[in-house]
Amino acid sequence: MALPPLNDTITAIATAPGTGAIGVIRLSGPDSFAIATQLFKPKNKQVLRPGKVYYGAICDNEGIIDEAIVLSFKAPHSYTAQDVIELQTHGGPAVLRRVLELSQSHGARLAKPGEFTLRAFVNGRIDLVQAESVLEMVNAQSESARRNAAHGLSKSLSEQLHLIQTDITRVYGNLQAVFDYPEEGVPESEYQTPLNRALTRIDQLLSTAKAGQIAQKGARLALVGKPNAGKSSLLNALLGYQRSIVSNIPGTTRDYLEAPLTLKGIPITAIDTAGIRETEDLIEASGVTAAKDIAAHADLSLYLLDASQEPTPEDFEVIASLEPSRSLLVLSKADLPQVWTQSFNRPLYKVSATKGEGLEELKTAISEKLIGDASSSELWLSSERHAQALKQTRDLIEQALSAPDDLASLDLEEALRALAEITGRGDIAEETLEHIFANFCVGK
Ligand SMILES: Nc1nc2c(ncn2[C@@H]2O[C@H](COP(=O)(O)OP(=O)(O)OP(=O)(O)O)[C@@H](O)[C@H]2O)c(=O)[nH]1
Ligand SMILES: [Mg+2]
The missing domain is CATH 3.40.50.300 (P-loop containing nucleotide triphosphate hydrolases)
Structure with a gap:
């Protein structure tokens, strides 16, 4: 299974199944505004502009389907960093289904689970840790799970990872310089200190893994x-x-x-x-x-x-x-x-x-x-995937600390790769992405 295309326009019901006061249907992609214009009639016949809220009716050929509020977002200032339209109707299953069908009949494709968040990730608006925190927030059943998801969303884990990455990159750079000027050598303080600091940070995060789970x-x-x-x-x-x-x-x-x-x-x-x-x-x-x-x-x-x-x-x-x-x-x-x-x-x-x-x-x-x-500790590591990657990074740093320069350099290169897998800003395998996003609900 390959990742879905990213440049067509997708649609989905974003609210939970069942009856509710309000239901939300989302559109994301280049035709969002055009599709919304075809199915939504604003009260004063206004033209849909970005960053505005409109009141009006959703209509098909036979007449009004329901009253609606429409929110419009222009790329890149939206959840997916694409053009996005959110249609708020009454939250009955029949209304929502009808509006969804109408969006599809005007050219939108039914979104796959997590596809809106996948687009946000691929378009660089959020990193993979934040994307996973979205899922954690949606699924949070307890106050501690919610709190942790909020930390992930606010990038505090990504920032911690960045600090670790900076230390490893610095040592890696120093080692590369030694290959060019071997007589200089890397001083202890430019080698042991940053790597040990990275290890301490990793251990601190790993010590919260059980609590996070x-x-x-x-x-x-x-x-x-x-x-x-x-x-x-x-x-x-x-x-x-x-x-x-x-x-x-x-x-x-x-x-x-x-x-x-x-x-x-x-x-x-x-x-x-x-x-x-x-x-x-x-x-x-x-x-x-x-x-x-x-x-x-x-x-x-x-x-x-x-x-x-x-x-x-x-x-x-x-x-x-x-x-x-x-x-x-x-x-x-x-x-x-x-x-x-x-x-x-x-x-x-x-x-x-x-x-x-x-x-x-x-x-x-x-x-x-x-x-x-x-x-x-404010921040807990709640994903098994993150814990695995951090353990791998940890082992590679340990290995580098006791290896000769040329091998240490290879270890650190691999450590950086393992770390980048967490935020998804390296070469991330498509299967990993598919696996993560398959756990989302449709519409998120
Ligand atoms: N005084 C006092 N009696 C208690 C207390 N807790 C339980 N009991 C009494 O001890 C007896 C056994 O209580 P249970 O809660 O049924 O004990 P259990 O361990 O579930 O027993 P089994 O299901 O048979 O394994 C009952 O008569 C309770 O009223 C307590 O805190 N103080
Ligand atoms: Mg008993």
């Missing part, structure tokens, strides 16, 4: 522990409503259940699981197997220890199987006297689900565990 995709949070530990009660307390059945009979929850919640701006799927114990009951046993599996794969597991019950060897065994970086120990039923004193050499977060105590501290601990140091 979580902001975008959400995190899976498992609640695990023995029967009656208070898992379902804690889930309900975190959610603020009764989602899971609670009872004093051990083994109440036999299957797992998932519930969405937002915690400190992070989208989370909380998973209540069956209490872990040896059991003859086949159904319960399969719930226990699922619980262990969920804990092993979750981004974070909360292991609950009942304050009113002595921990058993089984508790110690499960806790030992949990990675400390991906688990928290919770002392549940903290309103009851704690009957034990054993230490697990890890912090214990005291929570009472029935009294609602300790929940804020637990939420803070969850968010810190998931987002970590990245919470102090």
Whole structure:
């Protein structure tokens, strides 16, 4: 599959399917104004000029289709850097479909997913990081994802990449000069310093990759522990409503259940699981197997220890199987006297689900565990593609630092290429572009 042509005029419905107060149909390309003139009649018979807003009606041969507001943008001052027309009609599916058909009958081609943004990229109005941030913004379900997309759109990631690129380019230039004047050599300060600075910047960005992924995709949070530990009660307390059945009979929850919640701006799927114990009951046993599996794969597991019950060897065994970086120990039923004193050499977060105590501290601990140091960083790396390219750049710089000049020069050349793939300002493979833009919706 090749990239679509860039110089014809495309059209699409830009608003979400379904009914809405307003719907928007977009046109981009050289015939946008001509097509708009054929289907739109401004109230005072004005001629469409760039940068203006018009009120009037959209008509076909048989008469008025709907009232409309029209926004006009002349190249290069538009989203795509081409001539663009936006037709705002009432947001009914029949109206929008009819206007779309009319645009096509006057010569516009139906746009492919992301084609407007692709044109903005190819025409140099935005770089690839910004294009991907558009997609991230459209898909943002949480405050942290929105915030991160806004940073990408405002070019702060592109600026960071530019600083890294400048340092590598400087060293690369110095090495080239040495080939011409070998007796001069490259001083330490003109070689090690900029490359190490680039490495520090890359590491800083890479340290936010996990947080960025979580902001975008959400995190899976498992609640695990023995029967009656208070898992379902804690889930309900975190959610603020009764989602899971609670009872004093051990083994109440036999299957797992998932519930969405937002915690400190992070989208989370909380998973209540069956209490872990040896059991003859086949159904319960399969719930226990699922619980262990969920804990092993979750981004974070909360292991609950009942304050009113002595921990058993089984508790110690499960806790030992949990990675400390991906688990928290919770002392549940903290309103009851704690009957034990054993230490697990890890912090214990005291929570009472029935009294609602300790929940804020637990939420803070969850968010810190998931987002970590990245919470102090403004910008997070949220794309796997960017992280891969940065890791590659990092490896090549490391390689250059320990290589002789001629090989170092080749490494840095390749590092610059890997970096340019992120912003798309180098030789970017068509497949990469197709892959990125295929994830967009039509009309964006
Ligand atoms: N005092 C007190 N009792 C609690 C608290 N949390 C839960 N309980 C009680 O402990 C019992 C078990 O609670 P659940 O939430 O059903 O425990 P669970 O871990 O989901 O149990 P299973 O589903 O059987 O694995 C119930 O009687 C709850 O009322 C708490 O914070 N304080
Ligand atoms: Mg339960």
